[in-house]
Amino acid sequence: MDLVASHCGISKRTLYGYFPSKTSLFQEMIVTHRSAIIALPGNYDHLTLEDALMEICRFNQTEEEFARQNAILRVFFMETPATQELEEILTEHGGVNAHTLLSDWIKDQVAKGRIETDDVPAAAKVLIDMMIAIRVAMPLTSNGAPAVFRNDLSYRKALVKVIARGLSPH
Secondary structure: OOHHHHHHHOOHHHHHOOOOOHHHHHHHHHHHHHHHHHOHHHHHHHOHHHHHHHHOOOOOOHHHHOOOHHHHHHHHHHHHHHHHHHHHHHHHHHHHHHHHHHHHHHHHHHHHEEEEEEEOOHHHHHHHHHHHHHOOOOOOOOOOOHHHOOOHHHHHHHHHHHHHHOOOOO
């Protein structure tokens, strides 16, 4: 809390006025960050499936925005093993919420004939795993790395193209 207050330019007492505990601060960070990672609810029917997924996954961000969100997400995954309570908060307000929103969107797309899947929850889980993996397991690398190893916008577009083709009706 000292570090957060310092970065915000406020006293720790003021910070505790907004967030009575570290847990409440952590929960608010997860709720806020979830919406920065998955742009749902929303209407993307006017877009191609690939473009809709790029928007929903927030893969069209600048490299700086994408890297900033990746750093925050890594903090969540490093901190949650520390306590059961933080892990439950991350699961409920991050993972479960994102899965529900994505499942609802996929069901709607299946009903409209834009997506074909026999298992909506599994399709939503695959998409979430992709969104998390690209942010946590595959950090951005330096510009000197071979293009195939860079996690940049062109890679994110290629990844979404593969996913979209797999979900598209044949």
